Amino acid sequence: MSTGKENKNDLIDIRLEVTPLLQSACREFIMADGAGAEVYFIGTVRNRTRGKEVQRLEFEAYEPMAISEMRKIAERALGKWPLLKVAIHHRTGVLDIGEIPVIIGVSSAHRNIAFEACQYCIDTLKETVPIWKKEIFTDGEQWVSAHP
Amino acid sequence: MSTGKENKNDLIDIRLEVTPLLQSACREFIMADGAGAEVYFIGTVRNRTRGKEVQRLEFEAYEPMAISEMRKIAERALGKWPLLKVAIHHRTGVLDIGEIPVIIGVSSAHRNIAFEACQYCIDTLKETVPIWKKEIFTDGEQWVSAHP
Amino acid sequence: MHIKIRAFGIAKDILSATTLSYDIPDGSTIQDLKSILLQDYPDFERLRSLAFAINESYVEDGNEIRQGDEVVLIPPVSGG
Amino acid sequence: MHIKIRAFGIAKDILSATTLSYDIPDGSTIQDLKSILLQDYPDFERLRSLAFAINESYVEDGNEIRQGDEVVLIPPVSGG
Numbered sequence: 001m002s003t004g005k006e007n008k009n010d011l012i013d014i015r016l017e018v019t020p021l022l023q024s025a026c027r028e029f030i031m032a033d034g035a036g037a038e039v040y041f042i043g044t045v046r047n048r049t050r051g052k053e054v055q056r057l058e059f060e061a062y063e064p065m066a067i068s069e070m071r072k073i074a075e076r077a078l079g080k081w082p083l084l085k086v087a088i089h090h091r092t093g094v095l096d097i098g099e100i101p102v103i104i105g106v107s108s109a110h111r112n113i114a115f116e117a118c119q120y121c122i123d124t125l126k127e128t129v130p131i132w133k134k135e136i137f138t139d140g141e142q143w144v145s146a147h148p
Numbered sequence: 149m150s151t152g153k154e155n156k157n158d159l160i161d162i163r164l165e166v167t168p169l170l171q172s173a174c175r176e177f178i179m180a181d182g183a184g185a186e187v188y189f190i191g192t193v194r195n196r197t198r199g200k201e202v203q204r205l206e207f208e209a210y211e212p213m214a215i216s217e218m219r220k221i222a223e224r225a226l227g228k229w230p231l232l233k234v235a236i237h238h239r240t241g242v243l244d245i246g247e248i249p250v251i252i253g254v255s256s257a258h259r260n261i262a263f264e265a266c267q268y269c270i271d272t273l274k275e276t277v278p279i280w281k282k283e284i285f286t287d288g289e290q291w292v293s294a295h296p
Numbered sequence: 297m298h299i300k301i302r303a304f305g306i307a308k309d310i311l312s313a314t315t316l317s318y319d320i321p322d323g324s325t326i327q328d329l330k331s332i333l334l335q336d337y338p339d340f341e342r343l344r345s346l347a348f349a350i351n352e353s354y355v356e357d358g359n360e361i362r363q364g365d366e367v368v369l370i371p372p373v374s375g376g
Numbered sequence: 377m378h379i380k381i382r383a384f385g386i387a388k389d390i391l392s393a394t395t396l397s398y399d400i401p402d403g404s405t406i407q408d409l410k411s412i413l414l415q416d417y418p419d420f421e422r423l424r425s426l427a428f429a430i431n432e433s434y435v436e437d438g439n440e441i442r443q444g445d446e447v448v449l450i451p452p453v454s455g456g
Contacts, residue, residue, distance in 0.1 A: 023171060023172070023175060024171070024172065027171060027190075031192070031246065033194070033195045033245055033246060034194060034195060034196065035192050035194065036191065036192060036193075036194040037189065037190070037191060037192070038188075038189070038190040038191075038192060039187070039188065039189055039190075039266075040186075040187065040188040040190070041185065041186070041187055041259065041262075041263075042175075042185070042186040042187075042188070043184065043185060043186075043259070043456050044179070044183050044184060044185070044186060044255075045184075046181070046182060046183065046184040046257060047181045047182060048182065059455070060384055060385060061384075061455070062384050062429070062432075062448060062450070064432050065429055065432040065433070065448070066455070068432050068433070090455060090456075097181055098179065098181060101455070101456060102455065102456045107192075109194065111189065111191070111267075111270060112267075114189075115189075115263060115266070115267050118187075118263070119259075119260075119263050122259060122456055125455055125456050126453070126454070126455060126456045127453070128434075128453065129453060129455045129456075130384065130429070130448075130450050130453055130455075131453060131454070131455030131456075132384055132385030132386070132451070132453060132454055132455070133454040133455065134385075143385050143386040143389075143451070143454070144454035145424060145452045145453075145454045146385065146386040146423055146424065146451055146452050146454075147422055147423065147424055148424045191376050207375070208304055208305060209304075209375070210304050210349070210352075210368060210370070212352050213349055213352040213353070213368070214375070216352055216353070238375060238376075249375070249376060250375065250376045270376055273375055273376050274373070274374070274375060274376045275373070276354075276373065277373060277375045277376075278304065278349070278368075278370050278373055278375075279373060279374070279375030279376075280304055280305030280306070280371070280373060280374055280375070281374040281375065282305075291305050291306040291309070291371070291374070292374035293344060293372045293373075293374045294305065294306040294343055294344065294371055294372050294374075295342055295343065295344055296344045
């Protein structure tokens with residue numbers, strides 16, 4: 001029985017959902033009596049990208065690896081900063097304008113740490129987590145960032 | 149009729165409330181179709197400070213000036229970064245552990261801007277907005293940061 | 297001349313009052329008022345800072361105070 | 377030896393398949409597989425990057441592939 005490992009997992013909430021993400025569900029996990037600061041990043045589907053009107057986005061994930069890479073990010077964040085909780089929630093499937101592909105929440109005693117850690121999580125997620133986004137335009141579609 | 153001024157005010161939501169702050173109310177204002185990123189800072193009442201157990205906090209504000217200084221911060225943030233919306237909500241009165249003294253939300257097309265602007269708003273709020281916090285301990289009380 | 301002083305936070309505790317009427321020499325600046333207050337209430341010396349506001353805005357040390365002004369004492373803020 | 381290839385995103389479009397069976401020389405590395413794929417599907421050359429995973433973890437170019445492995449093609453990710 002590895003109590004340390006179990007404790008660490010209590011501090012992390014990773015979700016990959018086909019249904020809408022809720023900020024309230026993220027906050028419910030993030031709140032902690034020792035926290036003075038919570039920082040949340042919410043990614044939303046924009047109506048335009050590079051000057052073109054977007055109809056919707058489609059997210060595809062290599063699910064087990066996406067979950068394990070999201071967990072690695074949260075664990076690394078907990079190793080780098082004295083955080084209380086880290087939640088990384090990502091959506092898959094078809095998302096309309098205004099819907100939420102990703103919510104990241106972190107709590108800590110002090111705010112600077114919470115900002116740094118939250119930004120680290122979203123920056124790293126965009127580099128390492130095997131999830132792919134296809135933009136659907138009125139006149140076509142494309143996988144985002146696939147080509148240089 | 150200053151249309152520019154009116155438009156700018158549509159982008160800013162300043163509140164000083166005696167009733168609990170709600171993250172959902174903040175997000176309702178912050179959401180925007182052109183937004184790809186929303187960043188929220190939520191300050192919460194910690195159960196400990198400098199090793200002492202906190203019972204509750206009491207916030208006092210010089211209300212009209214607090215509102216006008218919060219508005220200045222939001223306006224300066226809108227001047228520094230291409231933001232879509234900025235909300236600064238602050239609480240007054242007696243707050244128990246876990247309650248929310250402040251919520252700051254910003255939205256923008258891109259995330260780095262949203263993180264920077266949100267952090268700027270809370271950092272500046274803590275320097276300029278005439279609001280005072282008294283910590284109530286089991287064995288006394290003190291105005292936070294009053295003395296060197 | 298006659299001015300009104302309003303205090304918040306620890307400044308209120310030091311004055312033992314939320315508002316006070318004060319008589320200061322005509323043409324006094326914020327800096328002059330500060331010196332007077334420090335003489336009358338030495339505890340202000342112990343604060344990390346003491347700022348002043350008139351008409352809901354911060355004012356500088358050199359700012360001249362006018363008859364009837366309400367000068368607000370702003371001890372170190374601690375919102376958020 | 378016999379391996380399975382699994383593809384996501386644009387890699388799936390390039391292969392026109394989600395999974396493929398592939399025969400490659402025994403002892404091949406990820407780098408060797410990459411060369412074979414680039415020959416068979418030149419469109420991979422146009423991608424910003426192409427990474428590989430085995431057992432739900434990224435693997436390095438020098439990593440040796442074993443008989444029966446499922447090698448997952450990871451084109452540039454774009455989550456968030």
